[in-house]
Amino acid sequence: MGKTILITGGARSGKSGIAETKALSLAPRAVYIATAEVRDHEMASRVARHQARRGAEWVTHPEPLDLVGALRATDGQGPRLVDCLTLWLTNLMLGGHDWQAEGRALVDALHRQADPVLLVTNEVGGGIVPDNALAREFRDAAGLLNQWVAAAADEVILAVAGLPLKVK
Amino acid sequence: MGKTILITGGARSGKSGIAETKALSLAPRAVYIATAEVRDHEMASRVARHQARRGAEWVTHPEPLDLVGALRATDGQGPRLVDCLTLWLTNLMLGGHDWQAEGRALVDALHRQADPVLLVTNEVGGGIVPDNALAREFRDAAGLLNQWVAAAADEVILAVAGLPLKVK
Amino acid sequence: MGKTILITGGARSGKSGIAETKALSLAPRAVYIATAEVRDHEMASRVARHQARRGAEWVTHPEPLDLVGALRATDGQGPRLVDCLTLWLTNLMLGGHDWQAEGRALVDALHRQADPVLLVTNEVGGGIVPDNALAREFRDAAGLLNQWVAAAADEVILAVAGLPLKVK
Secondary structure: OOOEEEEEEOOOOOHHHHHHHHHHHHOOOEEEEEOOOOOOHHHHHHHHHHHHHOOOOEEEEEOOOOHHHHHHHHOOOOOEEEEOHHHHHHHHHHOOOOHHHHHHHHHHHHOOOOOOEEEEOOOOOOOOOOOOHHHHHHHHHHHHHHHHHHHHOOEEEEEEOOEEEEOO | OOOEEEEEEOOOOOHHHHHHHHHHHHOOOEEEEEOOOOOOHHHHHHHHHHHHHOOOOEEEEEOOOOHHHHHHHHOOOOOEEEEOHHHHHHHHHHOOOOHHHHHHHHHHHHOOOOOOEEEEOOOOOOOOOOOOHHHHHHHHHHHHHHHHHHHHOOEEEEEEOOEEEEOO | OOOEEEEEEOOOOOHHHHHHHHHHHHOOOEEEEEOOOOOOHHHHHHHHHHHHHOOOOEEEEEOOOOHHHHHHHHOOOOOEEEEOHHHHHHHHHHOOOOHHHHHHHHHHHHOOOOOOEEEEOOOOOOOOOOOOHHHHHHHHHHHHHHHHHHHHOOEEEEEEOOEEEEOO
């Protein structure tokens, strides 16, 4: 079974950079599974920044919803980096999908991979309780999804100011 | 003196699960001191979820305000799990109590316990500065209370994605 | 070259206290470089609380903007404690300065110091994505600045409930 590595952290904590370095330490080429749906200018410039940092070692595989299918399609092509779980969760919730069923299917799929999978996710539960119910629901869902994937992972890393802190 | 263990972390970081496992590793039966005041449906469903996870090993002792009294009443019944300090602080502040005096009384009481006490609390200071003054005041109070209890604790654990990270 | 130590953490996580203790472990006297601009009563009372905690071992050097100049002016006077980077960033952004250029100049300056520099900063990216674009921009800037300084630092500490967690 391929190794599963979860990299979590706050916004701009250097999660993606840590994950990219780690993926390329496992193999000379890797697949970047991008879950972002580019909906506005802010998102477009963020995606462009991330792409500019990655070099020719990367093949990009965009997939906003069917992460299990993306993992199946790319197994055998080297380490896969999923960036990120919280955007995937956002897409699932906005699209009216059953995120709990999808989350459990993802965990099952992780156990079936031959090549490694690195997953980037966000810590979103460290602030004051949000005012609106939707934000609280998202926060709860993101926390549970992180717990499920962390339980299945061989390694869990917390990014702090661009540095990796080993959790598991 | 009974051991004091503080388990902190963001929302849905798996704090309660870690605390429950730890309490039952100390003794076959434990007391759950619930500080939640059930005020709305969202809170009721959260309490129900937590209770469903706990089994017959647990005696529940609800106490929204008099934590020192609850610890005195339950000492001798095995490990006590206080879940959680931030709800207790909310109850104190909403009720117009002197949370600083209560917090210091709690720290004093922790030093007098024969049986272990595990306390769950929340990291609430990791986001952007909140817009409203009350949220900032709560955030400051929660941070100070966590520092006081952590200073008195024998063990402090940060929950990250359901996993324990040793801080003390 | 003087040692560089970064102390990060959420609001009221005990960052300043940890940094002050650490500075006075390096030398009997230290310089406190205060970046706070006192604009309202809430800030004034926070500054007063911090000053009351510090004793006669400290010389205060207030500097809201020119941190590089403050480091140059105080090198040779013992350890310098910059408290804090996020207020400095706020001052730069509110004043319309180029925070990226200033941030890179700070990192360059850190490499030129003879005496140690301790820098306190805030984790602001651990909550739900803020509603307004300015808060998101600040959050991104603060995260990047923290990464730059952490990369240049000899030691990085995450404050959790008043306790130091070694990151680097």
